[in-house]
Amino acid sequence: MASGVKPRVKVPASASAGEVITIKTLISHQMESGQRKDSDGNKIPRSIINRFTCDFNGENVIDVTMEPAISTNPYFEFQATVPETGEFKFTWYDDDGSVYEDSKPITVG
Amino acid sequence: GAGAALVSFLPFRANAAAVDDLIAEFTGGAEMADRGVELIAPEIAENGNTVPIEVSAPGASAILVLAAGNPTPPVAKFAFGPLAGSQTASTRIRLAGTQDVIAIAQLGDGTFARTSKTIKVTIGGCGG
Amino acid sequence: GNWSRLAAQQRLTQDQLLQFDTFGNVSLIHITDIHAQLKPIYFREPEVNIGVGDNRGKVPHVTGADFRRLYGIDDGAPSAYALTYNDFSALAAEYGRVGGLDRVATVVNAIRAERPDAILLDGGDTWHGSYTCYQTAGQDMVNVMNGLKPDAMTFHWEFTLGSERVNEIVAGLPFAALGQNIFDAEWDEPAEAFAPYKFFERGGVKIAVIGQAFPYMPIANPGWMFPEYSFGIRDQHMQEMVDEVRAQGAGLVVLLSHNGFDVDKKMASVVTGIDVILSGHTHDALPEPVLVGQTIIVASGSNGKFVSRVDLDVRDGRMMGFRHKLIPIFSDVITPDPTMTALIDAQRAPYEAEMSEVIGKAGSLLYRRGNFNGSWDDVICDALLSEREAEIALSPGVRWGPSILPGQDITREDIWNMTSMTYPNAYRTEMTGEYLKVVMEDVADNLFNPDPFYQQGGDMVRVGGIGYRIDVTKPQGERISDMTLLSTGDAIDPARSYVVAGWASVNEGTEGPPIWDVVESHIRKQGTVTPADNTSVTVVGA
Ligand SMILES: [Mn+2]
Numbered sequence: 001m002a003s004g005v006k007p008r009v010k011v012p013a014s015a016s017a018g019e020v021i022t023i024k025t026l027i028s029h030q031m032e033s034g035q036r037k038d039s040d041g042n043k044i045p046r047s048i049i050n051r052f053t054c055d056f057n058g059e060n061v062i063d064v065t066m067e068p069a070i071s072t073n074p075y076f077e078f079q080a081t082v083p084e085t086g087e088f089k090f091t092w093y094d095d096d097g098s099v100y101e102d103s104k105p106i107t108v109g
Numbered sequence: 110g111a112g113a114a115l116v117s118f119l120p121f122r123a124n125a126a127a128v129d130d131l132i133a134e135f136t137g138g139a140e141m142a143d144r145g146v147e148l149i150a151p152e153i154a155e156n157g158n159t160v161p162i163e164v165s166a167p168g169a170s171a172i173l174v175l176a177a178g179n180p181t182p183p184v185a186k187f188a189f190g191p192l193a194g195s196q197t198a199s200t201r202i203r204l205a206g207t208q209d210v211i212a213i214a215q216l217g218d219g220t221f222a223r224t225s226k227t228i229k230v231t232i233g234g235c236g237g
Numbered sequence: 238g239n240w241s242r243l244a245a246q247q248r249l250t251q252d253q254l255l256q257f258d259t260f261g262n263v264s265l266i267h268i269t270d271i272h273a274q275l276k277p278i279y280f281r282e283p284e285v286n287i288g289v290g291d292n293r294g295k296v297p298h299v300t301g302a303d304f305r306r307l308y309g310i311d312d313g314a315p316s317a318y319a320l321t322y323n324d325f326s327a328l329a330a331e332y333g334r335v336g337g338l339d340r341v342a343t344v345v346n347a348i349r350a351e352r353p354d355a356i357l358l359d360g361g362d363t364w365h366g367s368y369t370c371y372q373t374a375g376q377d378m379v380n381v382m383n384g385l386k387p388d389a390m391t392f393h394w395e396f397t398l399g400s401e402r403v404n405e406i407v408a409g410l411p412f413a414a415l416g417q418n419i420f421d422a423e424w425d426e427p428a429e430a431f432a433p434y435k436f437f438e439r440g441g442v443k444i445a446v447i448g449q450a451f452p453y454m455p456i457a458n459p460g461w462m463f464p465e466y467s468f469g470i471r472d473q474h475m476q477e478m479v480d481e482v483r484a485q486g487a488g489l490v491v492l493l494s495h496n497g498f499d500v501d502k503k504m505a506s507v508v509t510g511i512d513v514i515l516s517g518h519t520h521d522a523l524p525e526p527v528l529v530g531q532t533i534i535v536a537s538g539s540n541g542k543f544v545s546r547v548d549l550d551v552r553d554g555r556m557m558g559f560r561h562k563l564i565p566i567f568s569d570v571i572t573p574d575p576t577m578t579a580l581i582d583a584q585r586a587p588y589e590a591e592m593s594e595v596i597g598k599a600g601s602l603l604y605r606r607g608n609f610n611g612s613w614d615d616v617i618c619d620a621l622l623s624e625r626e627a628e629i630a631l632s633p634g635v636r637w638g639p640s641i642l643p644g645q646d647i648t649r650e651d652i653w654n655m656t657s658m659t660y661p662n663a664y665r666t667e668m669t670g671e672y673l674k675v676v677m678e679d680v681a682d683n684l685f686n687p688d689p690f691y692q693q694g695g696d697m698v699r700v701g702g703i704g705y706r707i708d709v710t711k712p713q714g715e716r717i718s719d720m721t722l723l724s725t726g727d728a729i730d731p732a733r734s735y736v737v738a739g740w741a742s743v744n745e746g747t748e749g750p751p752i753w754d755v756v757e758s759h760i761r762k763q764g765t766v767t768p769a770d771n772t773s774v775t776v777v778g779a
């Protein structure tokens with residue numbers, strides 16, 4: 001399992017019903033491309049996050065299939081519609097089988 | 110400074126056949142319009158290891174991004190769910206040299222649109 | 238000689254230089270690209286400055302006699318000395334040194350005497366470029382500029398002090414640090430330490446000054462020194478900022494820019510609503526603003542050599558007219574401001590002994606500016622070839638650095654004025670002929686790409702030990718040809734490795750002695766340096 005993987009997300013704390021908000025996410029991860037060689041000339045095996053999803057109260061916002069061309073510490077910015085009070089759930093899927101999650105509540109007032 | 114002596118930095122030849130195959134796989138060989146999808150990226154990358162891009166295609170179900178000059182061209186596929194506030198997404202990508210980045214969207218009516226932009230990845234100038 | 242010098246100076250007076258019929262209700266004062274030149278210096282303008290694409294043959298890509306003809310300047314006139322390169326050594330003997338921030342202070346004070354609330358704007362490249370600036374990590378310039386009381390500033394080379402030091406200085410600045418394109422790299426949001434704009438109330442007008450830092454900082458300079466920041470042109474964000482300040486009632490929108498002149502021209506054409514661009518970075522000095530649509534673009538030179546004054550008549554939320562003057566700072570004509578002289582001397586005093594040591598003498602005029610080579614850079618390349626035992630030398634095409642007259646002593650300070658930077662290591666490495674061509678094509682495209690947004694505003698990398706032919710009209714990859722190793726006359730072999738010495742690599746961990754030591758050692762051995770005429774670059778399509 002990759003070490004030091006840490007997700008971070010920016011979501012507003014509140015919104016009005018039906019409002020479109022901007023969400024930013026970052027996860028610290030090497031994103032080893034599989035193209036690099038170590039000092040002995042051996043290929044370093046690929047180890048990346050290959051999928052990222054964002055859902056709200058069980059419904060999907062965005063589902064990203066990721067390739068090694070995504071930079072170290074993958075960053076995503078996108079927009080979501082907030083129909084009601086609830087929780088955003090963020091999930092990152094690692095090549096090694098690890099799954100990293102974060103969630104953020106939002107209040108519709 | 111122009112003495113970027115230690116960086117291995119030779120332009121890659123675009124892998125046209127691989128790119129065509131990837132596009133055909135996504136579109137099923139359908140025609141692609143040149144309107145309906147937008148790709149925003151810097152003229153010159155500050156750093157080829159982390160180049161910001163934004164793709165946008167109103168009403169699209171998915172957008173495929175390819176880097177035609179990378180050793181392996183696939184970059185990402187963005188699929189937009191029912192709660193997407195817009196069919197827009199930004200990320201940062203790796204580019205192995207100056208090349209075209211391509212975005213293809215499957216639009217709401219099932220048709221496809223394509224755009225591309227040349228992004229320059231440079232060793233650097235010197236400055237005034 | 239002395240007689241002609243006196244005669245020339247008698248033709249010029251401070252009152253003449255400052256003469257200006259105050260106009261309208263707003264005054265702007267612009268200084269830029271001082272590169273830490275606190276004291277008067279000589280500075281020869283370029284002979285070769287090629288424009289490409291739409292800017293072919295347009296200012297600032299006009300030099301010498303063509304420039305004088307364009308602006309109606311007589312040969313030998315003060316303006317000919319200040320703005321063109323011909324007869325430089327002879328005219329320098331007549332008119333003397335230029336610049337000096339104590340003279341700049343006199344000019345600023347005189348403008349403020351006529352218009353007390355004139356806005357003084359510094360375009361950046363201020364905290365870089367001298368012995369004392371390096372030794373004090375920019376503190377000498379901060380102290381002296383604070384004495385001038387600017388109202389706002391933007392940035393380029395400042396960031397090569399490292400982001401920690403920049404943040405520390407900016408936190409204590411008594412004026413606005415602006416950059417609408419300075420972003421936090423991690424979250425891609427405007428950086429908190431740098432405001433995009435600042436409002437000023439002057440003459441009953443709300444004036445917005447928007448800052449634009451150098452867009453290509455992490456490419457042209459070592460990005461690892463300021464990894465928290467991202468830059469870029471960000472013309473869309475610029476339009477948003479202009480719209481935002483207009484919505485807040487700005488009657489005048491001023492862009493304090495470090496884009497470079499051609500980039501500013503394009504920016505003026507793609508962003509609507511900017512009244513005045515005060516342009517920096519490419520070190521051009523223009524006696525008249527250039528008009529693009531409704532926007533005037535002002536270029537104020539470099540190295541403390543000029544101050545621009547722009548008076549504006551702003552009424553009903555519109556710029557109705559302007560009056561402009563590019564004031565050359567003739568140091569023997571303008572009386573230094575004594576408070577400022579004392580402040581400058583205090584910064585220099587701890588280092589005066591080391592700085593003033595004479596290392597050698599100039600056998601001919603040493604200058605830097607020009608697209609392909611300058612005699613000072615030839616000296617640096619010669620030093621790299623001999624001191625680092627290399628076949629080929631590469632020296633960055635930067636545009637700062639004063640000139641040295643024939644017969645003038647070369648002091649340690651003079652060497653540092655040409656070389657001072659925080660990544661000075663003179664590396665020695667091997668490059669294949671193929672790689673060398675890639676490097677040169679790459680730099681050439683940063684200079685001669687027909688789209689200004691792809692231009693980084695420097696000059697071509699200087700080379701020693703090789704010659705080449707360049708066709709500036711060709712696309713990237715096809716401009717450079719006929720690369721020849723001068724020592725043998727053989728064509729550069731793409732497959733062969735060559736020993737290359739250079740400096741100012743943007744790569745972290747570059748090893749080698751600092752370039753100023755390399756140059757000093759070389760000049761000491763030479764005694765009098767007289768670089769051979771450089772005929773190694775053949776230019777086509779100019
Ligand atoms: Mn400069």
Ligand SMILES: [Mn+2]
Binds near residue numbers: 393495517
């Ligand atoms: Mn600059």
